[in-house]
Amino acid sequence: MPWYAGIGVLLLAAVVLPPQFGSYYHYLAGLTLINVILAVGLNLLTGNAGQASLCHSSFMAIGAYATTYLVTKFGLSYWLALPIGGMIAAMFGFALGFPALRLRGFYLAVVTLGFLELSTILIQQLPDITGGVRGIATPRPVMFGYVFSSDLAFYYVILAVALMAIWVAYSLLHSPTGRAFNAIRNSEAAAQTLAVPLARTKLIAFMVAAFFAGIGGGLFASLVGFIDPLEFGIWTSVRHIVFIVVGGLGSILGSILGAVVLTVLPETLRGFKEYNEFVFGGLLLVVLMTLPGGLAGLGPLLWSRVSRRSGSASQPVAKAQDVNLR
Amino acid sequence: MKYFSLENLVVVFGGLRAVSNVSVSLGRGEIHGLIGPNGAGKTSLINSVSGLIPLKSGRILIDGQPIQNLPPHRRAASGVGRTFQHAEIFGDQSVIDNVLTGGFAHRQSTWLQDLLGTPGKFAAERRAYRAAEQMLDAFGLLQLRDALAGDLPFGTLKKIDLARALLGKPQLLMLDEPTSGMNDTEAQDVIATCKRIAGGYGVTLLVIEHNMRVIMGLADIIHVLDHGEKIAEGKPEAIQKNPLVIEAYLGHGSANHA
Amino acid sequence: MSIVLQLAIAGLSAGSIYALVALGLMLAHKGTGILNFAQGELVALGAYIGLFFSVVLHLPYWQVFILTLLVAAVAGALLERTLIRPLLHAPPFTVIVATLAIGLMIKNLLRIWWPESVSTFSSPLDGLSFQVGEVNINPQYLWITACSLLITGMLALFFRKSLIGKAMQAVSQNVTAARLMGIRVSLIFPLTFAVSTAMAALAGILMAPVVGIQAEMGNIILKGFVVAMLGGFTSLIGCVVGGFILGLLETFGGAFIGGTFKDVTAFVLLMVILLVRPNGIFGSAEARRV
Numbered sequence: 001m002p003w004y005a006g007i008g009v010l011l012l013a014a015v016v017l018p019p020q021f022g023s024y025y026h027y028l029a030g031l032t033l034i035n036v037i038l039a040v041g042l043n044l045l046t047g048n049a050g051q052a053s054l055c056h057s058s059f060m061a062i063g064a065y066a067t068t069y070l071v072t073k074f075g076l077s078y079w080l081a082l083p084i085g086g087m088i089a090a091m092f093g094f095a096l097g098f099p100a101l102r103l104r105g106f107y108l109a110v111v112t113l114g115f116l117e118l119s120t121i122l123i124q125q126l127p128d129i130t131g132g133v134r135g136i137a138t139p140r141p142v143m144f145g146y147v148f149s150s151d152l153a154f155y156y157v158i159l160a161v162a163l164m165a166i167w168v169a170y171s172l173l174h175s176p177t178g179r180a181f182n183a184i185r186n187s188e189a190a191a192q193t194l195a196v197p198l199a200r201t202k203l204i205a206f207m208v209a210a211f212f213a214g215i216g217g218g219l220f221a222s223l224v225g226f227i228d229p230l231e232f233g234i235w236t237s238v239r240h241i242v243f244i245v246v247g248g249l250g251s252i253l254g255s256i257l258g259a260v261v262l263t264v265l266p267e268t269l270r271g272f273k274e275y276n277e278f279v280f281g282g283l284l285l286v287v288l289m290t291l292p293g294g295l296a297g298l299g300p301l302l303w304s305r306v307s308r309r310s311g312s313a314s315q316p317v318a319k320a321q322d323v324n325l326r
Numbered sequence: 327m328k329y330f331s332l333e334n335l336v337v338v339f340g341g342l343r344a345v346s347n348v349s350v351s352l353g354r355g356e357i358h359g360l361i362g363p364n365g366a367g368k369t370s371l372i373n374s375v376s377g378l379i380p381l382k383s384g385r386i387l388i389d390g391q392p393i394q395n396l397p398p399h400r401r402a403a404s405g406v407g408r409t410f411q412h413a414e415i416f417g418d419q420s421v422i423d424n425v426l427t428g429g430f431a432h433r434q435s436t437w438l439q440d441l442l443g444t445p446g447k448f449a450a451e452r453r454a455y456r457a458a459e460q461m462l463d464a465f466g467l468l469q470l471r472d473a474l475a476g477d478l479p480f481g482t483l484k485k486i487d488l489a490r491a492l493l494g495k496p497q498l499l500m501l502d503e504p505t506s507g508m509n510d511t512e513a514q515d516v517i518a519t520c521k522r523i524a525g526g527y528g529v530t531l532l533v534i535e536h537n538m539r540v541i542m543g544l545a546d547i548i549h550v551l552d553h554g555e556k557i558a559e560g561k562p563e564a565i566q567k568n569p570l571v572i573e574a575y576l577g578h579g580s581a582n583h584a
Numbered sequence: 585m586s587i588v589l590q591l592a593i594a595g596l597s598a599g600s601i602y603a604l605v606a607l608g609l610m611l612a613h614k615g616t617g618i619l620n621f622a623q624g625e626l627v628a629l630g631a632y633i634g635l636f637f638s639v640v641l642h643l644p645y646w647q648v649f650i651l652t653l654l655v656a657a658v659a660g661a662l663l664e665r666t667l668i669r670p671l672l673h674a675p676p677f678t679v680i681v682a683t684l685a686i687g688l689m690i691k692n693l694l695r696i697w698w699p700e701s702v703s704t705f706s707s708p709l710d711g712l713s714f715q716v717g718e719v720n721i722n723p724q725y726l727w728i729t730a731c732s733l734l735i736t737g738m739l740a741l742f743f744r745k746s747l748i749g750k751a752m753q754a755v756s757q758n759v760t761a762a763r764l765m766g767i768r769v770s771l772i773f774p775l776t777f778a779v780s781t782a783m784a785a786l787a788g789i790l791m792a793p794v795v796g797i798q799a800e801m802g803n804i805i806l807k808g809f810v811v812a813m814l815g816g817f818t819s820l821i822g823c824v825v826g827g828f829i830l831g832l833l834e835t836f837g838g839a840f841i842g843g844t845f846k847d848v849t850a851f852v853l854l855m856v857i858l859l860v861r862p863n864g865i866f867g868s869a870e871a872r873r874v
Contacts, residue, residue: 052677099858102859105676106676110810110854113851114850114851114854114855115851117850117851118852167443168441168442168443170443171440171442171447172440174451175451176429176430176454177440178440179423182418182419182423182427183416183427186418186419189378190410192376192377192378192398192399193376193378193399193402193491194427194430194491195403196430197399198399208441234806238684241680241681245681246681274692274695275692277691280688281685281688282689284688285682285686288678289674289682
């Protein structure tokens, strides 16, 4: 009972609170929810299926450019261009999955890094589509003549997409495919003997994560109004990994917590001026050393101290050591 | 010819013949035992049949159809199930999630349905949960349903492994030391449950065991391996008196006699 | 012909730098199991320390060289003792994010301490060039390559012949067994990091006169990873050879095919190698028995 109510309250807050604050906060809220979408997608691939990926931002870029291109050059409605952009990103995710089949852990991670570098180069080398280093402008969506030009209006669009993303992830994790993800992370041998097709499952995981990233990218481009190719480099990908490691690997709640805390925190740290990265890094270290299950593990940790129960269903499903790195 | 046929299986590990020309025939619903001193090649045999290690040569036939060229997950889909010496449990999943994964071969929703969360998928999930809970109940594990598998003792993990494998309703189920980590009472219970469920589905069992009391009472036919070769096959009483078998065990001195 | 020679020399020297970065990564990983994503920032740190000794204290080059390596070694040992030690038993993913955080902190501090965006310090070889036939050769490149090879060679000897070196090898293979042999593991770990950081600093001070010093220098870690992987993450020679391959490919590719190729080479090379030999050129395969 209690957790239903909690979600209801959060939802209510997400809908009702933003208009109370200024437009900067609308923008921040939109950005935060986009990061939630990105984190949820990456956690499915890395936290649940155990496949390291350092190029999540590349799929973001693909989605961003595809959506923008379809809207500006083909005159497609944003509502169509966004999911198509996501699907294009998913196709690339599928393609990346193939080298992934032969590689484990750390080697896979570095290959995804290579893909990231490659896409960065391509962005610069295809200025007709991407606007090259100068970037490209992305308009806001239009529905029945109403343009979502205010950050607040667009925030509600992002909120709707984020809720859909969370639903899809939840549905996936509570399904045979989701169990297959967790199985291949824990024991590929056992998974195979239970008829789980390794290759197919990994490819699905890559595709789904890339789709989420593509959608996030399309939303991001429209929120900012402009795509800056520098936004999709290694440090963005690293931030995505940090979202899910700090939030809690393999847990949707973890993805949400990690994305929210780590998007909002740097903003609040602006007060530290030049030292803000230092403080950020320091806080990150503290969380990592004290909370092995990430932020999502904090709740169950405190709960099990308060009551004597053990084994909570909302604990982060994966432990960091299960992301195959050796 | 019997329904399941393992013909002249050879497994080689870097120059060492772990399994050397072993043939085993199993009829439907039969229970076979696989015994032998440590290092005899029993687990390697099972690994090669489930596809986790490659066969140097030999054929595996189900109802006359060869499956030795299929990848492991396709062999599993064809009805070859197994449990593991070390249980190979999904440690950070709950017990019920572990067992639910056993039903993967018979899942009734496509990956797309799983993503979209259609009503069909939720109905399938409810059915899957009921089946998994029944299986857990049969092994007396229902109260551990939501416990984290990694926190549980080894004997319990072996039971979960067995429940998980049985949920897949395999045609041929190979068990690798299913009673290790259990005391005699538990062992008898687990074997009785396994036999009952397997009998209900018509599952053929091939059981590796070191616990002689268990295997002699359970199996219809026993195969004995030593140093990768099959040295005897027959009914339990005959095997117990077989001089080759006795010599293999006493000579190497490491099997535990009940 | 002269072009080829010049490109080769430049390529080998770039490759030497990559090899040094890779070596530092590999040493830390082999010795402690830690994948140090802050290694790039340690390269930058080395360059900045050299900058300090050279520009602020006005010490001659050879003193800058030796002092920087020593200071870096001490810094590495301190780093291990304070921040890395708690990570030794953490899951690998946590270690990566934690070392990234450490790198971020170091980069931030460097940026604050030395606000100028690009600096450099001088080496006695600045502006010199000599002729071999019709070819102009920049001795800076030769120095980089020679120095790297020399120090790498000394390191190899150290591991093979000296007692401490062998102790470090033992720890890298089996910590428990090493402890049982009476090896003071709690001293070996900081020592390993000291050597690893010194290698990073060496790369930093060698590259500084050629490419300048900036807080972003740490990005070289990516190429270090590529080279370390070519070496299978276990082989010293693998790092050196891998570094040379990458350096030469980049330089020749960049000259004959174009600037873009230079940036992409590292990763194309990586992908090709990994698709063909997932454990690197010199690595060995691992299997797990079920």
